[in-house]
Amino acid sequence: MxxxxxxxxxxxxxxxxxxxxxxxxxxxxxxxxxxxxxxxxxxxxxxxxxxxxxxxxxxxxxxxxxxxxxxxxxxxxxxxxxxxxxxxxxxxxxxxxxxxxxxxxxxxxxxxxxxxxxxxxxxxxxxxxxxxxxxxxxxxxxxxxxxxxxxxxxxxxxxxxxxxxxxxxxxxxxxxxxxxxxxxxxxxxIARGLSFRKWLDLIDASGILLFTVGLVALFVGLLSAKSSGHVSFMNVIIGLTGLVALGIFVRHELQTKSPFIPLRTFAKYPALTWVNVQFIVVNVLFYALFFGIPSYLQMVRHVSEFHTGILMLSLGLCSLIASPLAGRWIDKSGPRPALLLSAILMTLGSVWIVTWNPTSPVISVCLALAAFGISNGLNSVGMQAALFKSSPKEIIGVASGLFSTSRNLGAILSSLLISIVMGDMFSFGGFRMLGAILSVIALSLVFMSWRRRESGQLEAS
Structure with a gap:
């Protein structure tokens, strides 16, 4: 070079x-x-x-x-x-x-x-x-x-x-x-002669608007109800508006020529669908803990931002170390074993969190962060490999775009989960409940990884 x-x-x-x-x-x-x-x-x-x-x-x-x-x-x-x-x-x-x-x-x-x-x-x-x-x-x-x-x-x-x-x-x-x-x-x-109206059609502006309005309205309805402690008529109306908008969005995406999210691709390639579903679940787990643990350290343990950052570094370093090692392993054995190990580590880490108390040893926190860091390193390489195995070469660009969307959806859902569980104030009880919910989600991820066989939906090689 x-x-x-x-x-x-x-x-x-x-x-x-x-x-x-x-x-x-x-x-x-x-x-x-x-x-x-x-x-x-x-x-x-x-x-x-x-x-x-x-x-x-x-x-x-x-x-x-x-x-x-x-x-x-x-x-x-x-x-x-x-x-x-x-x-x-x-x-x-x-x-x-x-x-x-x-x-x-x-x-x-x-x-x-x-x-x-x-x-x-x-x-x-x-x-x-x-x-x-x-x-x-x-x-x-x-x-x-x-x-x-x-x-x-x-x-x-x-x-x-x-x-x-x-x-x-x-x-x-x-x-x-x-x-x-x-x-x-x-x-x-084509680009020089493209009118503003045609440009809006090309990027599927209607689909983007429906997607955004649907998500925001649904979140506002859910979080407003959680924050106020009761479900009001307005909460229901806003939430239902979000659901209706998302329903119209799905119908629109199936009919338009240039969809914002090509949903028909999921129906045509079931292996690709399962990869993206698993990737959404992976990101729900990872980001819920990525954002939840710093708040636990600061608001429950009263750890400073500086020391919280140092503790979180154990997650980042383990992720960076695991990624190249995962690449070599996956080259030899395929993505399935690495993804299964990652799911097991996430399960163990989530269950471990449930055992914490407001004065748990720092080493206990570091061990959980290390488990999530290693699992993230395995996932960052393993899910990419699974994507390439499940995607025909002629749609790899579309598949990569869907993959990025799945990551963002997982992160959005994780934030929603944290907010619903915590409500107005971040508390230790809420954090322990979050750990229990994530343990169940992680177990489902273990099942998904275990069920994907060489001739099945994860590795369509």
Whole structure:
């Protein structure tokens, strides 16, 4: 790999790491934000919901936009959007404006995440697999050390620091990307002649609107009922509106020519369906613990943000160490054994959490985090391998997009689960109940992994 390719990889990697970094740093910021804005836990949880819902919508849209308008343009525009949102979010006069800037930040970082891999695939032709693996390390490393960085920043400079820290990354990435990413080719005649109406049809704006309205309305209805302690007529109306919108969304996606989420693909390829279902469950487990354990440490154990970040580092380091080892194992044995071991580790970790009390030894917390970290490393490689085995080559692009959507849906559902279990205030009793629920979910994951046979739905080789 020549020098120009290395610099291209660095410039793209610095931009792509912003999405996982910002999605993970907030894990240690929830208690501080709850105190700063004097809000219930269910309300503050929207700092998580908003980011993942915006990412779920933005990733496929920006991928299509880059094909029409140029990948370099979309990547640089994403950096500008991320810069503006990171600069303005700490100045938010209230929590509502913070959510707005958090959504803008998610859109900006998703723009880079959507096109970064494509830029590398197109412009680095030698040792391409190595380049792509390095980008994966940028992303997984940022997600792994995000809680540690967030804890350090919040401890010394408060919650605004988790937004300001993005600025140097954005500036360096923009300057390098401006010089190293080759100029986009001229737009195709189709792109030049595309009207705004046709562009909306191409990205399935109606489907995106129905999907977003459905999720938000359903969550508002559920969380409002949980927060108030009783189910009001308005809660029911809002929740039903969300369900109806999601039902219309499903019907719309089955009929439109350019669906936002190609649901027909699931019906046509059942092996791919099962991979995505399992990936959603995996992410529900992982993110529920990823966001739940820092709150337990800070709000139940009264551990500082700094020390919480250090403890969470055990999860990140174990994940980073396990990933390359998992790759070698999966190359020899296929994804099924690694995914089965991962499910077992998640089950043991979830059951272990149920045995905790407010004064459990720190080593007990570290052991649980290590189990989840190793399982995450196994899953990050194993689920990708399972995806490639279950996806025909001609739809691998569509399959990758669905895979990313499944990750976001898992993260959204995990946040919803935490909020429903906890209600207004994060408590030890709620956390123990969360551990019990996750133990049941993890056992179902063990069953799913065990049932996927070589000739079955997980490994359609």
């Amino acid at each position: 020549n020098t120009s390719s290395r610099w291209l990889m660095i410039s793209v990697g610095l931009g792509m790491l912003l999405n996982p970094l910002n999605s993970s740093m907030v894990a240690v910021a929830i208690p501080r934000l709850q105190h700063a804005f004097q809000l219930d836990f269910t309300v503050v949880a929207w700092i998580i919901f908003s980011f993942y819902i915006a990412s779920a919508v933005s990733n496929p849209v920006m991928g299509k936009a880059s094909d029409l308008f140029g990948r370099k343009k979309i990547f640089l525009a994403g950096l500008v959007v991320a810069f503006v949102s990171s600069l303005l979010a700490p100045l938010s006069p209230n929590f509502g404006w913070l959510i707005v800037f958090r959504i803008v930040q998610s859109v900006g970082t998703s723009m880079m995440l959507s096109v970064g891999m494509a830029i590398i695939r197109i412009h680095i032709t030698e040792k391409q697999a190595t380049a792509l693996s390095v980008l994966t390390i940028f992303q997984s490393g940022a997600a792994a050390i995000g809680p540690f960085i967030g804890g350090l920043l919040i401890h010394w400079w408060g919650w605004p620091a988790i937004f300001f820290v993005n600025i140097p990354f954005v500036v360096v990435s923009f300057l390098l990307s401006w010089r190293t990413i080759p100029k986009d080719e001229a737009p195709t005649p």
